[in-house]
Each structure stands twice: as C-alpha cells, then as structure tokens.
Amino acid sequence: MKHTKVMRYQVIKPINDTWETLGHILREIQRETRVALNKTIQLAWEWQGFSATYKQQHDEYPKAKEHIGYASLHGYAYNRLKEELYKMNTSNLSQTIKRAADKWKVDLKDVLRGDKSIASFKKDCPVDMVSKALKIRKEGSDYILTLSLVSIKYRKELERKQSSFDVLVSTKDKTQRGILDRLITGEYKLGASQLLYHKKKWFINVNYQFEKEETAFDPDNIMGVDLGIVYPVYMAFNNSLNRYKIEGGEIERFRALVERRKKQLLQQAKYCGDGRRGHGTKTRIKPIDIVSDKVANFRDTVNHRYSRYVVDMAVRHRCGTIQLEDLTGIASDNAFLKRWPYYDLQQKIEYKAKEAGIQVIYIKPDYTSQRCSKCGHIERDNRPGQATFECKSCGFKANADFNAARNIATKDIEKIIQEELIDIKSEIG
Numbered sequence: 001m002k003h004t005k006v007m008r009y010q011v012i013k014p015i016n017d018t019w020e021t022l023g024h025i026l027r028e029i030q031r032e033t034r035v036a037l038n039k040t041i042q043l044a045w046e047w048q049g050f051s052a053t054y055k056q057q058h059d060e061y062p063k064a065k066e067h068i069g070y071a072s073l074h075g076y077a078y079n080r081l082k083e084e085l086y087k088m089n090t091s092n093l094s095q096t097i098k099r100a101a102d103k104w105k106v107d108l109k110d111v112l113r114g115d116k117s118i119a120s121f122k123k124d125c126p127v128d129m130v131s132k133a134l135k136i137r138k139e140g141s142d143y144i145l146t147l148s149l150v151s152i153k154y155r156k157e158l159e160r161k162q163s164s165f166d167v168l169v170s171t172k173d174k175t176q177r178g179i180l181d182r183l184i185t186g187e188y189k190l191g192a193s194q195l196l197y198h199k200k201k202w203f204i205n206v207n208y209q210f211e212k213e214e215t216a217f218d219p220d221n222i223m224g225v226d227l228g229i230v231y232p233v234y235m236a237f238n239n240s241l242n243r244y245k246i247e248g249g250e251i252e253r254f255r256a257l258v259e260r261r262k263k264q265l266l267q268q269a270k271y272c273g274d275g276r277r278g279h280g281t282k283t284r285i286k287p288i289d290i291v292s293d294k295v296a297n298f299r300d301t302v303n304h305r306y307s308r309y310v311v312d313m314a315v316r317h318r319c320g321t322i323q324l325e326d327l328t329g330i331a332s333d334n335a336f337l338k339r340w341p342y343y344d345l346q347q348k349i350e351y352k353a354k355e356a357g358i359q360v361i362y363i364k365p366d367y368t369s370q371r372c373s374k375c376g377h378i379e380r381d382n383r384p385g386q387a388t389f390e391c392k393s394c395g396f397k398a399n400a401d402f403n404a405a406r407n408i409a410t411k412d413i414e415k416i417i418q419e420e421l422i423d424i425k426s427e428i429g
C-alpha cells in the first residue's frame with residue numbers, strides 16, 4: 001500500500017550562486033508558473049465551450065483528438081503555452097498545467113452551479129517540480145538539494161553552464177533528516193514537489209512516497225454506503241445488523257444563511273448607485289463570489305468530516321471493503337446530485353479508505369432501493385413511501401435507507417440483482 005506525505009524544508013542559501021541570481025530566476029519561474037496556471041484555466045473554458053456547442057449540434061461530445069487536434073485538455077494547453085512560457089523546465093510546465101487542469105475539473109460543477117468562483121492563482125503560487133527535477137545528496141551533515149527549474153533556452157539566455165541549482169536546506173530534527181536519508185537510499189520514493197515563497201523565504205515541499213503494510217481486514221467483510229436525501233449517508237454491513245447514519249440539513253441551513261447574505265449584497269450593490277458601478281462589474285460581483293466560495297469551502301469541510309466518520313466505522317467493524325454507489329449514470333442535473341456534492345464525498349471516502357487499507361468497490365445502484373435485503377424480492381411497491389420499506393413477499397419492514405444500504409453491502413450485488421431480474425422475467429413470460 002503506497003502512502004504519500006509532504007515535508008517542508010527551508011532553503012538556507014544557494015551553493016554556487018548568489019541569492020541575487022537565484023532569487024531573480026525563482027521569481028521569473030514563479031511568474032511563469034502563475035501565468036501557466038491562470039491561462040490553463042482560461043483554455044479549459046474554451047475547451048469546455050467548444051464541447052458544449054458541439055454537443056448541441058451533434059448530440060454527442062466531440063472526440064477531442066479529431067476536432068481540436070489534441071487528445072486532451074492538457075495537450076491542448078501545453079501546445080498553446082510552451083512558446084510563451086519558455087523559461088520553465090518543460091516537465092515542470094507540464095506538471096503545472098496538469099495541476100490547473102485537475103483543479104478546473106474538480107471545481108467545474110460548483111462553478112457552473114454558481115457555488116464557486118473561477119479559480120485564479122495569486123502571485124505567491126507554488127512552483128511545481130516533477131520528481132526528476134529534484135535530486136538530494138548529503139555532504140558531511142549538510143543536505144544539498146539540486147533543483148532543475150529552467151529550460152535549455154533560458155539557461156543559454158542566462159549564460160549558465162548548468163540548468164540546475166544546488167541549495168542548502170535546513171533540517172530541524174531527526175524526522176526531517178530521516179526522510180531525506182531514506183530518499184537518498186531509495187527506501188522512500190520522491191514524488192512531484194513544490195517550491196514556495198513565504199514571508200520572504202523560499203521553502204521546498206518535498207513529496208515522498210513509501211510502502212506501508214496493508215491492514216489485514218477481511219475483504220468479504222463489507223460496509224455498504226447509501227447516499228440519500230433524508231440522510232446524506234447511511235451505513236450498513238453484510239455481516240451484522242449494525243447501522244449508522246448522518247443527519248442531513250447542516251449544509252442546507254448554511255446555504256440558506258449564505259443566500260440571505262447574497263441577497264443583501266445584491267441589494268446593497270443596487271443602492272450604491274453609479275459611484276460604485278464606476279469601478280466596473282468586477283467590484284460588484286466580487287463580494288458575492290466570496291460568499292459562494294464560503295458555501296463550497298463549508299461543504300468541503302463537512303465532506304471531510306463525513307468521510308472520516310464513514311471510514312472510521314468501517315475500521316471499527318474490520319471491513320476490508322466499502323461498497324459505494326456508482327453515480328456516473330445519474331444525470332448531472334438530477335435533483336439528488338444537486339443537493340449534495342456526492343462525487344466529492346465519495347472521492348474523500350475512497351482516499352481515506354485506501355489510507356486505512358480498505359478497498360472501495362463501486363456498484364450500480366439500480367434496484368437497490370426496491371430490493372428486499374432479507375429475501376431478495378424486487379418490486380417497486382416494496383417502497384410505499386420515501387422513508388419506509390415493506391417487502392410484498394416476506395413482509396420484512398425497515399427504514400428504506402437501511403434496506404438500501406444493506407443491499408449495497410451485499411457481496412456481488414450487481415450479479416445477484418441481474419439473476420433475480422431474469423427470474424422475474426421468466427415468471428411473467
């Protein structure tokens with residue numbers, strides 16, 4: 001099981017250069033990084049707009065390669081930016097574009113919904129370094145990091161022999177030294193790292209990866225997680241009748257609060273008159289965007305808490321498997337998805353589950369709410385109301401979310417349901 005962690009080291013001084021030289025180059029690279037991030041976001045909207053128009057005209061999404069000439073947003077952005085941003089090491093540029101494209105993808109739904117403003121990267125944004133752009137060595141008790149940050153073209157322009165820079169970093173304690181030692185011996189693997197500028201000092205966030213023994217939970221011990229409207233999360237198990245649920249409402253309450261504030265701000269903008277309007281739409285929209293980001297941040301925090309709870313319960317029950325609903329078939333304008341960033345919640349559950357050595361399996365949620373978890377009978381009328389389940393065949397009565405979560409917790413449930421559906425058809429036929 002692979003784990004990834006980050007340790008921050010302060011750059012004490014350059015080895016073969018002056019601070020003046022290194023500082024200037026770092027600021028140039030940071031400027032280009034910022035441009036790369038912001039322009040990738042702009043290009044992503046171009047990309048998105050193109051697909052949407054194409055979808056309207058042809059009733060299907062374009063295969064990017066055929067129509068724009070590049071197989072991915074990443075390739076599209078890279079080819080548009082590489083000439084202008086010639087100072088950066090090309091691998092690092094590629095990594096920076098990937099970072100912006102990933103951020104854009106994650107934010108897309110929230111932005112389209114108006115819950116979040118479009119990401120913009122500030123002057124002090126971190127500079128990306130792919131793993132091969134960072135080398136570590138030890139001289140006496142000093143740790144020297146070699147940074148490959150500039151392109152060949154920029155190196156020539158700077159009239160330098162080497163495109164890399166050696167810097168001395170500070171190591172405060174045994175842990176910090178131990179990580180670098182293990183990276184040198186190869187016990188730990190280096191990941192994509194970042195350079196940061198903070199309070200007039202440069203730091204390197206070293207990303208390191210290591211193997212950790214897997215938790216030996218039984219994969220046949222399964223927790224099923226039902227995502228719903230009444231309860232955002234309902235958990236059940238295949239090997240016990242225990243159940244846990246999370247009461248919903250807190251995000252809705254927060255959203256209502258924020259919506260009220262939004263309205264107030266709009267009113268204010270109206271009454272501010274031309275004086276305020278004179279500064280352009282930017283001034284008027286900004287406070288509202290901040291309010292929108294607040295909702296998104298709040299949901300992010302809440303989803304972290306919920307996912308922690310879900311995985312803790314799985315660990316407590318020694319589950320080697322968590323089964324989640326595969327929501328990809330559900331239309332994005334579905335009311336169910338609109339109310340909650342379920343996709344984000346699932347991602348967070350998956351991440352934390354993997355950390356705990358628990359595998360995550362996605363199952364198609366079809367019929368999991370109509371199927372009796374006790375006898376397997378599938379019938380729409382098993383659900384007399386939103387909240388209750390009552391089996392027409394065996395009379396099993398339960399909370400509807402609990403019944404669904406029990407189905408989701410069943411091993412091979414998709415296959416079982418398929419077989420049961422064939423049985424129903426042959427009975428009718």
Ligand SMILES: [Zn+2]
Nearest residue numbers: 372375391394
């Ligand atoms: Zn039944």
